[in-house]
Amino acid sequence: MKNKIKVIFLLLTLIIGIFTFIMEVPITYSESINGTDWIQFRHDLNNTACTNTTLTTNNGHYWKRSFSPEESILSSPVIYNKKIYFGSPDHNIYCLNISTGQTIWNFMTSWEVxxxxxxxxxxxxxxxxxxxxxxxxxxxxxxxxxxNTGRLPAIHDGKVYFGDMAHHFYCLNATNGTEIWKTDVGDQTISCPAIFDNQIFFSSGINFYSLNQTNGDILLNFTTGDFVYTSPSIFINRVYFGSNDGNVYCLNISNGSIFWQFDTGYEIESSPAISSGNLYIGSGDGTLYCLNPINGSLIWKNKIGFDIYASPAISNDMLYIPSDNRIFCLNINTGEVIWSWDIGTNRLLSSPAIANGRIIIGDDENEIYCFPLLNTGSQISLDWILLFIIIMISIGGTVAAVIIIIYYLRRKKAN
Structure with missing residues (x-):
C-alpha cells in the first residue's frame, strides 16, 4: 500500500511540475506597431513605395479626422517619428498624432496645400x-x-529638388532656401523626382527628363504621347513611369533608350511601386498590373474598381491601393484581394503612406483616415507552437502514467 501511495504521489508531482512550467512560458503575439518612417511621397529617393513596417493583430486602431471646407485632400501624407504631416485645401499644413489623430500643430499658409x-x-x-x-x-x-510653387519635393545631400507650375525645376539649399540652380523644362511639373547616380528623374507635360543633379543641365528628354502625371521609380539602372497615352515605359537611365513599353489601353496617373523584383501600377479603368521589370511581361492583373488614380504602397508582401471609395489589400505574388475597406460615399484620392503598423490616406471631403495593417487571421508565434507541443507531451505523459498505474495495481492484486 505504501508503494502504491509513493507512485501516485510521484505522478502527481510530475503532472503539477509540467503544468507549472507551461504557465510560466511567456506567450506573445507576433506583432508590433513600431516601423520605419515614410518621409516623402513614394517613401524613398528611388520612389519604390515599399516598406517593411510590421503588421498588427489586436493593437491596430482606426480613426478618422474631418476638416473644413469639404474639399479633396490631394496631399499624400508623410509619416515621421509617429507623426503625420499633410496639406489641406483649408490652407493649413497639419501635424497629427498617428495613434489618436489629434492635432499636434497646424501652420496656416496663404493658399491651398x-x-x-x-x-x-x-x-x-x-x-x-x-x-x-x-x-x-x-x-x-x-x-x-x-x-516657389513647389510640388512633391525630394531632398538629397542637403539640397531640395522640386518642379513648379511655371515650367521650372529648382534646386534649393535645404538649410536656408537659397536658389542653387533652376532649369526651364517647358511645362508644369507634378511628379515627385527620383534621384539616382547624380541624376534627377521627373516628368513635365508630355516629356520625361533627367537632369544633372549638380548643375541642372538636361541629360535626357523623352517625349510620350500624352501628359505624364506619374512619379518615376528606379530599379536596376532602369527608370519606370506611366503616361496618359496608356503606356508604362521602361527607359535606360544612361541614354534614355526604351527597354520596353506596356500598353494598358487606358490613361495612367498612378505611379509605380517596386517590390520583390516586380513592378506594380494602376490604370484609369481600375485595373492593377504586376509586370516583370526586366522585359515588361504581364505577371498578373486584377480589375479591382472603376478607376485607379492614386498610387500603390507595399509592406510585408501586401499591396495597398485605393480605388473609388475603397482601399484594397492584395497579395503581391498572386494579385488576390485579401481584404477591402469601404469608407462610404467619399472617394479616396491621395496615395497611402505606411508606417508604425498603419495606413494613412485622405479623401475628397477633406477627411484623413488611419487604417491598421491587420493580418488576415491570428498570427501564431513560436511560443504558441511550443506551448502546444508541451501540452501534447503532458497529455501523452499523463495517459501513459495512468496506464502504468492500472497495470501496476492489477499485477499487485493478482499477486
Whole structure:
C-alpha cells in the first residue's frame, strides 16, 4: 500500500511540475506597431513605395479626422517619428498624432496645400499653391519661406529638388532656401523626382527628363504621347513611369533608350511601386498590373474598381491601393484581394503612406483616415507552437502514467 501511495504521489508531482512550467512560458503575439518612417511621397529617393513596417493583430486602431471646407485632400501624407504631416485645401499644413489623430500643430499658409511634403533633418519641406516652406517638424514654426510653387519635393545631400507650375525645376539649399540652380523644362511639373547616380528623374507635360543633379543641365528628354502625371521609380539602372497615352515605359537611365513599353489601353496617373523584383501600377479603368521589370511581361492583373488614380504602397508582401471609395489589400505574388475597406460615399484620392503598423490616406471631403495593417487571421508565434507541443507531451505523459498505474495495481492484486 505504501508503494502504491509513493507512485501516485510521484505522478502527481510530475503532472503539477509540467503544468507549472507551461504557465510560466511567456506567450506573445507576433506583432508590433513600431516601423520605419515614410518621409516623402513614394517613401524613398528611388520612389519604390515599399516598406517593411510590421503588421498588427489586436493593437491596430482606426480613426478618422474631418476638416473644413469639404474639399479633396490631394496631399499624400508623410509619416515621421509617429507623426503625420499633410496639406489641406483649408490652407493649413497639419501635424497629427498617428495613434489618436489629434492635432499636434497646424501652420496656416496663404493658399491651398495640395503638395506632399518631405522630412529631412527634423524639418518638413512642403509647398502651397504659390509658396514653398521649411518648417520645424516638432513645432511647426517657420524656418524659411520661398516664393516657389513647389510640388512633391525630394531632398538629397542637403539640397531640395522640386518642379513648379511655371515650367521650372529648382534646386534649393535645404538649410536656408537659397536658389542653387533652376532649369526651364517647358511645362508644369507634378511628379515627385527620383534621384539616382547624380541624376534627377521627373516628368513635365508630355516629356520625361533627367537632369544633372549638380548643375541642372538636361541629360535626357523623352517625349510620350500624352501628359505624364506619374512619379518615376528606379530599379536596376532602369527608370519606370506611366503616361496618359496608356503606356508604362521602361527607359535606360544612361541614354534614355526604351527597354520596353506596356500598353494598358487606358490613361495612367498612378505611379509605380517596386517590390520583390516586380513592378506594380494602376490604370484609369481600375485595373492593377504586376509586370516583370526586366522585359515588361504581364505577371498578373486584377480589375479591382472603376478607376485607379492614386498610387500603390507595399509592406510585408501586401499591396495597398485605393480605388473609388475603397482601399484594397492584395497579395503581391498572386494579385488576390485579401481584404477591402469601404469608407462610404467619399472617394479616396491621395496615395497611402505606411508606417508604425498603419495606413494613412485622405479623401475628397477633406477627411484623413488611419487604417491598421491587420493580418488576415491570428498570427501564431513560436511560443504558441511550443506551448502546444508541451501540452501534447503532458497529455501523452499523463495517459501513459495512468496506464502504468492500472497495470501496476492489477499485477499487485493478482499477486
Amino acid at each position: 495640395h503638395s506632399s511634403g518631405v522630412i529631412y533633418d527634423n524639418k518638413l519641406y512642403i509647398g502651397s499653391a504659390y509658396d514653398f516652406y521649411c518648417l520645424d517638424a516638432d513645432t511647426g514654426s517657420i524656418i524659411w519661406q520661398s516664393e
